Amino acid sequence: MSQPQIDSSNGDRRSQILEAALVCFAKRGFHQTSMHDISGEAGISVGLIYRYFENKEAVISAMADRHKKEITEMLERARQAPSLLESLEILFTAHCCEDAPQFVSAFVVDLYAEASRNPHVADLTRDVLETAMAGVRNLIARAPEAQNAAHGLTPDDLAELIFAVARGMLMLDVLRPQEMTAAERRTRQLEVTRRLWRLLFKPEGELAYA
Amino acid sequence: MSQPQIDSSNGDRRSQILEAALVCFAKRGFHQTSMHDISGEAGISVGLIYRYFENKEAVISAMADRHKKEITEMLERARQAPSLLESLEILFTAHCCEDAPQFVSAFVVDLYAEASRNPHVADLTRDVLETAMAGVRNLIARAPEAQNAAHGLTPDDLAELIFAVARGMLMLDVLRPQEMTAAERRTRQLEVTRRLWRLLFKPEGELAYA
DNA sequence: TGACAATGAATGAACGTTCATTCATCTTCC
DNA sequence: GGAAGATGAATGAACGTTCATTCATTGTCA
Secondary structure (H helix, E strand, C coil): CCCCCHHHHHHHHHHHHHEEEEEEEEHEEEEEEEEHHHHHHHHHHHHHHHHHCCCHHHHHHHHHHHHHHHHHHHHHHCCCCCCCCHHHHHHHHHHHCCHHHHHHHHHHHHHHHHHHHCCCHHHHHHHHHHHHHHHHHHHHHHHHHHCCCCCCCCCHHHHHHHHHHCCCCCHCCCCCCCCCCCHHHHHHHHHHHHHHHHCCCCCCCCCCCC | CCCCCCCCHHHHHHHHHHHHHHHHHHHHCCCCCHHHHHHHHHHHCHHHHHHHCCCCHHEEEEEEEEHHHHHHHHHHHHHHCHHHHHHHHHHHHHHHHHHCHHHHHHHHHHHHHHHCHHHHHHHHHHHHHHHHHHHHHHHHHHHHHHHHHCCCHHHHHHHHHHHHHHHHHHHHCCCCCCCHHHHHHHHHHHHHHHHHHHHHHCCCCCCCCC
């Protein structure tokens, strides 16, 4: 019932714990990570976690929250890009590759798995997705590049496609920790995705030369 | 060490257990599903599971195996379709929508989450993916439709894109159990995806009229 | 300034519970 | 009778969570 107070110094502890939790969750998953794992990774005692989070579920929720904030910030940055393709590029690179790619990919896949059965996490995650997709929908609707390039696809369809590709590549990512380095994968994925975007937003009926 | 024998009658029990496990895993996830849950769902005793599976991990592995067999069969069916687009359609609908869509989506996302930290499951899942992607790559490489429609994308790139979209939509699926029915979602996704395929395999430089 | 009181962040052993796994026992069917 | 199928109570390890306790820091008063 009683929320732990959140003032200046507490903020640091909270993010210290969340940082440790991200590492553990990515390595072992939500339900295989024990509170002792987190406290160990953070270099603090178990009990202290309960001063900052009501329980384990609250830690998971807070991580989903953090993920939302990160995505929202990215969207803001993307909105300021001069062209649609540049906006998308910002979103895509940030989306799956910033910070520690392995960790983030594994964490996001786990987040969706958790969302599929935890209504609270589902709400948070859906919220992130809706916000981000609405943002992209807007970018598309306002972009001159997209005006003459419907291909029978609405901005809504396009946004869904773009997100599906991004999430799908992230999903495929978790299976390939060894074949290539993260940087190589990122480069290749960006290249492929860029071509898709160009194709999607190429004025309908325009001649294309490789 | 000692594999439980697998003969005629045992096969039925095994699939009975796997069927129950799929339901439980989709509902609660691998690690929140107890062996008692599975035995309850299957209508048998806990101990009996251990006559057919060495341990819980073996049940998870067997499910990944089953998933592989299903995908391989689908690929075989898709190979016999008369055109590339029809092949892809068979793969796509089977891929995420056959049987009980909700269950399968949640299970597959969980499978990938598990793969990200369980090397054995990762190997199995990667194997499925490689097989399926190689199949699609072949379909594309042999298809006359794809010959004149490179857009700077190799068959490899195209296969990766097609898979990313399919997996991505599956991932988005787990967040939307309420907005629409499974059938509505399937229809809409298929429509959007179909347009993407047409766009990808439309001869380069050809005029397109909605 | 120095002695003392109060605070609350931090600790980690302990608790109750859950879970995977085992095995003594019972049933079935030839 | 006995081999194989099936049961579920028992086991012990691991887990999330609690809480009595410690102790560095801060506030108070002479």
